[in-house]
Amino acid sequence: MDFLNALIAFLNFVFVPGLAYGAQLALGALGITLIYGILRFSNFAHGDTMAFGTMVTIYTTWGLQAAGITLGVLPTALLGLPVGIAATAFLTLATDRIIYKFYRKNKALPTVLVMVSMGVMFVLNGIVRLFIGVEEQNFADGERFLISTGDFKAMTGLAEGLAIKSTQAITVIVAVLVVTWLFWFLQKTRTGKSMRAFSDNEELALLSSINPDRVVQMTWIIAAALATIAGVLYGLDKSFKPFTYFQLLLPIFAAAIVGGLGNPLGAIAGGFIIAFSEVTVTYAWTKVLTYVLPESMAPKNLIQLISTDYKLAVSFVILILVLLFMPTGLFKGKSV
Amino acid sequence: MRKLLLITTTSALFAGAATAEDVKLGVLMGFTGPIESLVPNMSASAKIAIEEVNQSGLFLNGSTLIAVEADSTCIDSAAATSAAERLITTDNVAGIIGADCSGVTSAVLQNVARPNGVVMISPSATSPSLTTAKDDGLFFRTAPSDTREGEVMADSVFEKGFKSVALTYTNNDYGKGLSEAFATAYTAKGGIITIHAAHEDGKADYSAEVGALAAAGGDILVVVGYLGQGGQGIIQGSLDSGAFDKFVLPDGMVGDALPAAIGPALNGSFGQIAGSDSTGAATFEAKAKEHGFDGTSAYSPGTYDAAALFALAMQAAKSTKSADYAGKILNIANAPGEKIYAGELAKGLQLILDGQDIDFEGTTAIELIGPGDSAGRYREIEVKNGKIETVGFR
Numbered sequence: 127m128d129f130l131n132a133l134i135a136f137l138n139f140v141f142v143p144g145l146a147y148g149a150q151l152a153l154g155a156l157g158i159t160l161i162y163g164i165l166r167f168s169n170f171a172h173g174d175t176m177a178f179g180t181m182v183t184i185y186t187t188w189g190l191q192a193a194g195i196t197l198g199v200l201p202t203a204l205l206g207l208p209v210g211i212a213a214t215a216f217l218t219l220a221t222d223r224i225i226y227k228f229y230r231k232n233k234a235l236p237t238v239l240v241m242v243s244m245g246v247m248f249v250l251n252g253i254v255r256l257f258i259g260v261e262e263q264n265f266a267d268g269e270r271f272l273i274s275t276g277d278f279k280a281m282t283g284l285a286e287g288l289a290i291k292s293t294q295a296i297t298v299i300v301a302v303l304v305v306t307w308l309f310w311f312l313q314k315t316r317t318g319k320s321m322r323a324f325s326d327n328e329e330l331a332l333l334s335s336i337n338p339d340r341v342v343q344m345t346w347i348i349a350a351a352l353a354t355i356a357g358v359l360y361g362l363d364k365s366f367k368p369f370t371y372f373q374l375l376l377p378i379f380a381a382a383i384v385g386g387l388g389n390p391l392g393a394i395a396g397g398f399i400i401a402f403s404e405v406t407v408t409y410a411w412t413k414v415l416t417y418v419l420p421e422s423m424a425p426k427n428l429i430q431l432i433s434t435d436y437k438l439a440v441s442f443v444i445l446i447l448v449l450l451f452m453p454t455g456l457f458k459g460k461s462v
Numbered sequence: 463m464r465k466l467l468l469i470t471t472t473s474a475l476f477a478g479a480a481t482a483e484d485v486k487l488g489v490l491m492g493f494t495g496p497i498e499s500l501v502p503n504m505s506a507s508a509k510i511a512i513e514e515v516n517q518s519g520l521f522l523n524g525s526t527l528i529a530v531e532a533d534s535t536c537i538d539s540a541a542a543t544s545a546a547e548r549l550i551t552t553d554n555v556a557g558i559i560g561a562d563c564s565g566v567t568s569a570v571l572q573n574v575a576r577p578n579g580v581v582m583i584s585p586s587a588t589s590p591s592l593t594t595a596k597d598d599g600l601f602f603r604t605a606p607s608d609t610r611e612g613e614v615m616a617d618s619v620f621e622k623g624f625k626s627v628a629l630t631y632t633n634n635d636y637g638k639g640l641s642e643a644f645a646t647a648y649t650a651k652g653g654i655i656t657i658h659a660a661h662e663d664g665k666a667d668y669s670a671e672v673g674a675l676a677a678a679g680g681d682i683l684v685v686v687g688y689l690g691q692g693g694q695g696i697i698q699g700s701l702d703s704g705a706f707d708k709f710v711l712p713d714g715m716v717g718d719a720l721p722a723a724i725g726p727a728l729n730g731s732f733g734q735i736a737g738s739d740s741t742g743a744a745t746f747e748a749k750a751k752e753h754g755f756d757g758t759s760a761y762s763p764g765t766y767d768a769a770a771l772f773a774l775a776m777q778a779a780k781s782t783k784s785a786d787y788a789g790k791i792l793n794i795a796n797a798p799g800e801k802i803y804a805g806e807l808a809k810g811l812q813l814i815l816d817g818q819d820i821d822f823e824g825t826t827a828i829e830l831i832g833p834g835d836s837a838g839r840y841r842e843i844e845v846k847n848g849k850i851e852t853v854g855f856r
Contacts, residue, residue, distance in 0.1 A: 138703050139676055143669030151666075260498040262690045264723055275704030287704045364667070364695065365723065369496070373664045405670045410657070410677035434671045435633065435660045 132417035134286040138275070144398075144405040146294040146363055149301035152397025153356035154378035156308065156390055157349045163325040163388035164345045165226070167239035172353060173375035174250035177368050178217060179354025180361045181258045183210030184265045191267070199269040201293065201362050210358060214350040221246055222346050230342075247372075254368050262367040266293060293363040304355055305394060308348070312390070317344055325388065377404075380441050384448050386455025395456060400441045408434045482524040485782050487512065487772055488549035489529050490560030490570065492536030496663050497562060499690055499719070503750075503759040504585060505531060508559050510749055511769035511807065518808035520815060521773055522780070529769075534561040537634070539569035546574040556782040557581045559768045562761075564589030564635035571601050581784045581791070583771055585764035588713070589635040590643060593835050600784065602791055604764035604771070604828055606736055606838025608636065611712060612643025614734055614840050614856050616651060619682070619710055622732070626654040628680035628706070630671060630696055632687040632714070633660040640712060641686045656680040661692045668695040676705030684710040689720040701727045709733075711843070717760055721848045728845045732853070735760060737841035739855050740827040742803035749805065763804075763825035764836075770807055770824055771795060777814045795830040797821045 154176065161169045169175075186206030196202045225246060229239055271277075272295050275287025312318040317340070323331040324341045332338060357371065364370075381400045385392025410430040432440075448455060489508050491501045512527045521527065530553045532545040542561055549555045558580060561567040567587035575582045576598050584592075584603040593607050619627065629645065631637035637660070645655055657678035661671045675683060675696070683706040687693025693715050700706040701724065711720070711733030721728050737743065737758070746766055750757030757763065772787075774794045779787035799819035802810035813820050822828065829837040842854040 135677075139669070139673035139705070143667070143673075143699070143703070147667045147669060260494075262499075262694075262719065262723060271702075289703050291702055360666070364698070367690065369498070369664050370666060374666045377666055401667070404667070405673060408670045408674060410674040413677040413679070430674060430677075433659060434674050437670050438662065438665075 128417040131284055131286045132414045134278075134284055134288050135413050135417070138286065138288045140402075140405050140409055142288070142290055142294060144402045146291075146297045147405075148398035148401030149297050150356055150360045150363065150397075151377055151381045151401055152394040153301055153304065153352055153359070154374065155381040155385065155393035155397050156305070157352035157356070158378060158382040159385070159388055159390055159393040160345060160352070161349050162382070163390075164321055164341065165230075165239075167236045167243065168379070168387075169349075170240060170243045170375065171221075171247040171250055172349075172378065173371050173373075174247050174254065174368075175214060175218065175350065175353040176357030176360070176374065177254045177366075177371035178250055179210045179214035179350065180357035180366055180371070181254050182213040183207055183354065183358045184258065184263055184361070184366060186210060187265050197268060199292070201266050201268045201296070203265055203267075203358055203362055204296070207355065207358055210354045211351045214354045215347045218346040218350040219343060222342065251368065251372060254371075258366075258368070260368060262365050263361075264365050266362045268292065291363065293359075297359045297363055300355065300359060304352070308352075308390065311348075317341075321345065376438075377401075377441060380445050384445055384455060386457040389455065389457045392455050392457030399444065399456075403440050403444055404437050407431055407440045408437050482522070482526070483782075484528050485522070485525050485776070486528045486530050486553055486555045487769065488546070488553065488555035488558040488560065489531045490534045490542065490546055490549060490558050491531070491562045492566075493531065493533045495534075495536040495538070496688060496691055497536050500717075500760055500762075501562065503755045503762045504562070504765040505529070506753055506755055507746075507750065507757070507762040507765040508769040510746075510753060511766045511773070514805070514807045515770070515773040515811065518811055520808060520811040521777060522782070525782075527769075527773060529559075530555055534563070534566045534570070536563040536566060539566050542566035542570050543573045546570040550574060550578050550580055555580070556776070557583070557772050557784060557787075559765065559772070560584055562586045564592060564639065568592060568595055568635070571595065571597060575600055579784050581772075581788045583768040583791075585768045586761040587636075589639040591635065591639065593832065597833065599788055599833070602771070602830060602834035604767045604824075604826060604836050605761065606836040606840075608640035609643045610838045611734065611736070611840065612640055612645075613647045615644050615684075615710065615712055616647035616653070618732070618734065618842060618856070619648065619684070620651050620653055624681040625652075626656055626680045627682050627684050627710070628656050628675045628678050629658050629684045630661050630675055630686065630693075631658075632692055633662050636714065637686050641684075644684065644686070644712075654680075661687065661696060663688060663691040665692060665695070668692060668699045671696055672699035672703060672705055675700065676703065680706075682706065682708045682710060684712075685715055686712050688714045689717045690723075694720060694723060697724060697728070711845075713760060716843055716850060718756070718850060721845050721850060726848055729847065730845065732842070732844040734840040734842045734856065736764065736826065736836075736838055737855075738825075738827040738839045739841075740803065740823055740825070742805070742823055742825045742827070745803060745805035746825040757825075766804060767822075767824035767826055767828050770804075770810075771822065771828075773807065774802075774810055774814065774820070774822055777811050792830050792834070794820060794822050795828050 183206045186209040272290040381396035385396025534542040564587040631641035709731040713735040716735040747757035775787040775790040778790040799821040804825040
């Protein structure tokens with residue numbers, strides 16, 4: 127019984143939130159990695175692309191709610207998602223046409239493109255704030271919990287409760303679906319194959335009559351879809367605030383780099399590594415140990431490896447270690 | 463009617479044109495950054511005071527006050543310093559309302575205000591370290607120091623019967639200062655603090671912090687943070703995971719946005735915010751409503767007072783030079799003299815003109831102690847039925 131309680135406390139405070147957060151980071155990192163692999167630059171505007179997609183989805187959700195259309199127990203935002211993706215795809219295609227294309231034609235260095243993407247980031251930052259404002263927006267509706275701590279305790283009679291929010295469940299399910307689709311698309315379809323060929327060797331791909339414009343367009347559309355989905359899932363699970371989305375850029379990049387920039391599998395692994403390392407290394411084990419150890423050995427003080435102050439440092443230490451010993455990331459991406 | 467008023471005020475302006483001038487006041491606040499949702503209301507409050515002064519036509523022979531806004535970013539000291547630099551050298555402001563957050567405020571004070579000899583009145587910097595900071599008599603604030611709030615908060619938590627608390631604070635001067643002040647006062651009373659953990663604002667995820675707080679346990683969670691920032695993330699996370707069900711909310715967490723975002727689960731949580739039951743507060747709230755914003759929004763009343771203090775002190779010194787009017791600020795804000803509440807700035811300016819002493823009460827019943835700190839009165843709040851309600855003053 128005590129062991130079960132310890133396990134539940136661990137699941138409730140470490141595993142479940144870590145899993146959902148990891149899935150959100152993984153989706154974001156996939157978008158970064160895709161653009162890095164095919165367009166060959168680090169897209170700093172990705173966080174704000176997420177914010178833009180989420181904003182459009184929020185507007186659509188509000189519209190649907192006003193019209194009385196909801197998804198019942200599921201959040202209405204899932205219905206608004208396609209609109210958000212379409213608008214974001216339009217936005218990324220337009221920025222590519224107006225801005226990135228010029229630099230690609232002139233064979234600009236990746237560093238230059240990074241700076242350009244930073245400019246795009248600031249512009250998007252402004253656009254999002256102009257429309258929806260700086261304040262926090264909540265747009266989650268439907269059933270809040272799949273299972274709440276109270277219900278869980280009543281059901282099992284355990285002292286510890288386990289809460290699974292429906293948004294956490296949706297996050298993980300949607301992430302699995304999207305990732306499966308993406309891998310199928312990249313491995314099995316003609317367009318996916320041409321994208322991978324373009325990523326591996328641009329000249330060779332051009333020689334085999336692959337249309338570069340089409341590859342670039344597909345990449346932007348997929349990146350926009352990934353960004354919007356990641357942003358909406360994150361917003362549903364926590365809340366939407368432009369400033370936070372801007373800050374999300376950091377862990378997402380860390381995830382993509384740890385996994386290996388340009389490698390989709392790495393991006394997913396990286397997302398979970400960053401999420402779990404943030405949660406586990408700084409977890410205070412007092413409660414779990416009190417359950418597991420005999421009473422005489424139960425901890426009286428706080429048992430914590432390092433304080434949560436160092437949460438961010440943990441992911442950066444991992445990042446530095448990976449870059450030192452495996453410069454191309456855990457899953458052999460391109461070297462940074 | 464309005465046109466007529468406009469014509470009369472313009473003609474009044476022209477009449478006094480011989481000595482009347484435009485007096486610029488800097489409004490240095492975080493229009494972007496972690497408190498960007500509070501600042502628009504604060505800035506609007508300063509403008510209400512300025513408008514009141516200008517409409518009276520009594521200010522320094524009919525001079526006009528003009529607000530010049532600049533972005534302090536709340537967190538980036540370098541950006542705030544250069545913004546303040548610009549206010550003083552390019553815009554030639556006579557004084558600075560601000561800065562807002564404690565960290566940037568002390569940076570601006572040391573790097574810009576003191577070297578240039580310009581007065582700063584901050585409506586929201588509450589760090590205890592600013593009490594003892596070297597300021598050459600140039601720094602004042604309408605927000606009380608956190609030391610005082612820490613004591614008030616410890617009293618109320620203890621009196622409500624919570625003998626052990628978990629404590630989390632936002633990792634900046636404000637959070638550290640207030641949480642330490644609270645911890646000192648609370649442990650002195652015999653309370654136990656199970657964990658004293660920092661959190662960063664604007665982060666993507668707070669599961670780690672919630673996990674640590676939950677593991678440490680405690681009767682109630684004290685959240686020294688900002689609403690709409692990490693503080694809210696932690697409250698939401700704690701409720702979702704069943705870690706805590708009641709919270710203590712100090713000033714940075716008090717705002718209608720919080721119960722609106724969290725919902726009924728927040729009922730029963732309590733806290734306090736600088737505020738008073740003075741008659742000025744009601745007048746100000748009505749004025750704010752006319753201008754389309756909420757006058758109880760955090761630090762807004764204090765910002766009105768800061769702007770008004772500038773005008774009244776300049777009037778008393780008959781000068782817009784910091785060196786001349788800095789010494790008058792304490793006299794204006796404190797007894798003796800006729801009490802001047804919000805909305806009565808014209809009366810105040812007239813009394814000063816007549817050579818009489820005034821005691822500016824403003825919206826927050828302001829009383830400056832020591833080297834320019836506000837004595838501080840606190841409004842105790844409790845969340846009831848999804849609304850923040852005032853339950854008393856302390």
